[in-house]
Amino acid sequence: xxxxxxxxxxxxxxxxxxxxxxxxxxxxxxxxxxxxxxxxxxxxxxxxxxxxxxxxxxxxxxxxxxxxxxxxxxxxxxxxxxxxxxxxxxxxxxxxxxxxxxxxxxxxxxxxxxxxxxxxxxxxxxxxxxxxxxxxxxxxxxxxxxxxxxxxxxxxxxxxxxxxxxxxxxxxxxxxxxxxxxxxxxxxxxxxxxxxxxxxxxxxxxxxxxxxxxxxxxxxxxxxxxxxxxxxxxxxxxxxxxxxxxxxxxxxxxxxxxxxxxxxxxxxxxxxxxxxxxxxxxxxxxxxxxxxxxxxxxxxxxxxxxxxxxxxxxxxxxxxxxxxxxxxxxxxxxxxxxxxxxxxxxxxxxxxxxxxxxxxxxxxxxxxxxxxxxxxxxxxxxxxxxxxxxxxxxxxxxxxxxxxxxxxxxxxxxxxxxxxxxxxxxxxxxxxxxxxxxxxxxxxxxxxxxxxxxxxxxxxxxxxxxxxxxxxxxxxxxxx
Amino acid sequence: xxxxxxxxxxxxxxxxxxxxxxxxxxxxxxxxxxxxxxxxxxxxxxxxxxxxxxxxxxxxxxxxxxxxxxxxxxxxxxxxxxxxxxxxxxxxxxxxxxxxxxxxxxxxxxxxxxxxxxxxxxxxxxxxxxxxxxxxxxxxxxxxxxxxxxxxxxxxxxxxxxxxxxxxxxxxxxxxxxxxxxxxxxxxxxxxxxxxxxxxxxxxxxxxxxxxxx
Numbered sequence: 001x002x003x004x005x006x007x008x009x010x011x012x013x014x015x016x017x018x019x020x021x022x023x024x025x026x027x028x029x030x031x032x033x034x035x036x037x038x039x040x041x042x043x044x045x046x047x048x049x050x051x052x053x054x055x056x057x058x059x060x061x062x063x064x065x066x067x068x069x070x071x072x073x074x075x076x077x078x079x080x081x082x083x084x085x086x087x088x089x090x091x092x093x094x095x096x097x098x099x100x101x102x103x104x105x106x107x108x109x110x111x112x113x114x115x116x117x118x119x120x121x122x123x124x125x126x127x128x129x130x131x132x133x134x135x136x137x138x139x140x141x142x143x144x145x146x147x148x149x150x151x152x153x154x155x156x157x158x159x160x161x162x163x164x165x166x167x168x169x170x171x172x173x174x175x176x177x178x179x180x181x182x183x184x185x186x187x188x189x190x191x192x193x194x195x196x197x198x199x200x201x202x203x204x205x206x207x208x209x210x211x212x213x214x215x216x217x218x219x220x221x222x223x224x225x226x227x228x229x230x231x232x233x234x235x236x237x238x239x240x241x242x243x244x245x246x247x248x249x250x251x252x253x254x255x256x257x258x259x260x261x262x263x264x265x266x267x268x269x270x271x272x273x274x275x276x277x278x279x280x281x282x283x284x285x286x287x288x289x290x291x292x293x294x295x296x297x298x299x300x301x302x303x304x305x306x307x308x309x310x311x312x313x314x315x316x317x318x319x320x321x322x323x324x325x326x327x328x329x330x331x332x333x334x335x336x337x338x339x340x341x342x343x344x345x346x347x348x349x350x351x352x353x354x355x356x357x358x359x360x361x362x363x364x365x366x367x368x369x370x371x372x373x374x375x376x377x378x379x380x381x382x383x384x385x386x387x388x389x390x391x392x393x394x395x396x397x398x399x400x401x402x403x404x405x406x407x408x409x410x411x412x413x414x415x416x417x418x419x420x421x422x423x424x425x426x427x428x429x430x431x432x433x434x435x436x437x438x439x440x441x442x443x444x445x446x447x448x449x450x451x452x453x454x455x456x457x458x459x460x461x462x463x464x465x466x467x468x469x470x471x472x473x474x475x476x477x478x479x480x
Numbered sequence: 481x482x483x484x485x486x487x488x489x490x491x492x493x494x495x496x497x498x499x500x501x502x503x504x505x506x507x508x509x510x511x512x513x514x515x516x517x518x519x520x521x522x523x524x525x526x527x528x529x530x531x532x533x534x535x536x537x538x539x540x541x542x543x544x545x546x547x548x549x550x551x552x553x554x555x556x557x558x559x560x561x562x563x564x565x566x567x568x569x570x571x572x573x574x575x576x577x578x579x580x581x582x583x584x585x586x587x588x589x590x591x592x593x594x595x596x597x598x599x600x601x602x603x604x605x606x607x608x609x610x611x612x613x614x615x616x617x618x619x620x621x622x623x624x625x626x627x628x629x630x631x632x633x634x635x636x637x638x639x640x641x642x643x644x645x646x647x648x649x650x651x652x653x654x655x656x657x658x659x660x661x662x663x664x665x666x667x668x669x670x671x672x673x674x675x676x677x678x679x680x681x682x683x684x685x686x687x688x689x690x691x692x693x694x
Contacts (some may be wrong), residue, residue: 103530143673143676143680145692146673154633155636161640162613162639168650173595177650178650206676208546227692
């Protein structure tokens with residue numbers, strides 16, 4: 001029941017927002033829907049429903065381990081969004097507000113989907129719902145980014161459908177009756193036809209990896225994150241990617257049950273390290289701070305994938321990192337949005353001295369940058385430390401070394417760009433920005449709250465979360 | 481009895497792949513995609529030994545969407561943008577055709593290596609799916625006009641649909657219809673974005689979409 005409520009609540013809010021007459025008051029549906037969703041998802045976190053093995057949709061341990069993070073991120077973005085849409089009052093917001101809420105409902109569905117086909121439907125629907133949000137600004141650049149998103153994302157999603165069919169066929173060959181729930185597929189185990197499982201794994205990893213933005217399927221990400229409004233970028237980087245990651249985790253569990261876990265883990269490690277390397281190299285070169293966030297997201301998707309490839313302890317660290325990444329990325333996107341609006345530009349060639357023009361946003365941006373580059377005591381530091389420790393404990397010393405080198409390169413890239421924007425003297429073009437965009441509570445408190453949450457999770461992750469992560473790992477990485 | 485007919489239809493779909501690869505005019509690519517969609521929509525009806533209302537509904541809806549609705553949308557976008565001909569494709573017509581032909585042969589040969597259920601061994605589903613996938617990719621990469629790329633995407637999806645027919649007796653119809661719905665909405669959204677490209681860039685040439693790069 002609660003599983004359906006998590007989906008229906010945002011949908012109801014979306015419908016109400018679509019019917020609501022006033023453009024000025026409509027944005028309030030976003031925080032209202034987001035608050036209801038956050039309360040419900042946290043309530044479920046503390047009072048987990050009994051497990052229903054055969055259910056297509058259920059708030060199982062994996063969903064509980066991840067969904068509250070997405071929910072909190074959405075809530076912060078929604079509060080920020082009320083202010084954002086007030087500034088952008090010249091654009092009609094009916095479609096934007098409704099689709100944001102629909103997106104939240106679909107994200108809930110994707111996290112809770114325990115059926116191969118349903119998971120695909122939810123992910124595809126998420127992709128499509130994001131399209132009008134991306135080109136909210138209706139500029140030529142936004143259209144270009146949306147087109148790339150559609151072509152690359154559409155191809156990725158098509159490949160994951162093909163992979164789902166292949167996995168279904170593997171089950172048919174193993175004598176399955178066509179039950180495509182993950183529980184049933186896992187129960188079939190070694191009976192699944194191995195060649196088809198391997199094909200399915202490659203296709204599903206490429207397909208859902210495209211959604212996550214793993215290199216080399218990440219090409220849509222910089223364009224889209226660069227052009228989308230900050231709150232949409234935050235939801236994409238912290239919510240949509242998370243759905244795809246849980247999808248990869250669920251599929252990996254089936255592949256491991258079929259006896260091909262070693263192969264799956266090796267591919268995860270390889271693609272994760274490659275993503276980190278590509279992201280680190282591009283971070284050293286980019287001059288645009290919104291595209292920088294996209295490459296940083298590619299890097300962190302790589303970290304999640306590496307964690308997932310290192311067995312149970314690594315997956316625990318990855319789930320921890322999902323929280324750290326979602327919350328910190330949210331803070332970064334929102335503060336970057338403030339800076340971008342105040343400066344009127346996005347490259348280090350045109351923006352400088354933002355510490356003087358927007359001191360609070362700049363402070364948040366710098367703090368968020370340190371948090372995401374794994375400086376203690378923020379959550380990403382502790383989760384990445386766990387990944388490294390697990391890598392050494394499982395005799396992946398080379399992978400750990402490369403992991404650390406990539407982190408270091410990314411740190412250089414991020415600090416170079418962030419301090420170029422924050423320090424120095426304000427550029428003339430950006431000088432009168434401050435008058436137009438005063439730093440009100442509505443645009444400072446949401447990113448601040450996200451950063452404080454990331455800090456709290458780093459210093460003292462609550463026991464209920466740690467237990468849920470352990471339960472999720474037990475669900476996905478059963479100890480033989 | 482129906483096995484041979486189904487194989488014939490899949491063969492027709494594979495021929496339409498080559499037609500789409502070889503044609504330089506956008507309307508003929510759209511027509512090839514439309515006919516392919518209708519041919520593929522027919523197949524589930526022929527696969528059934530006894531009549532099933534649900535399967536028939538899916539087949540009719542597939543034919544209507546793939547054969548009429550989507551081509552009509554694309555045709556409208558094409559007329560509003562005044563494009564008729566693909567000029568200077570990234571991969572020329574003869575190389576595309578050769579690629580497609582080689583891919584089709586490779587698909588037929590490669591499908592033999594895959595383990596199939598006894599009832600699927602004599603069919604062309606897997607080779608047809610692989611050949612369509614390859615055709616779709618060639619069009620996606622090799623054409624510059626947004627509409628030709630959308631056609632490539634549709635052929636790619638037709639290939640996946642062909643593969644999905646292997647599972648039609650075992651997956652619940654709810655899933656099938658959800659997938660169909662998503663694809664329809666997807667193409668609809670693509671159509672709208674094509675329209676926006678036309679308005680923003682005054683052209684449907686994706687080579688003009690080069691502002692965003694590193």
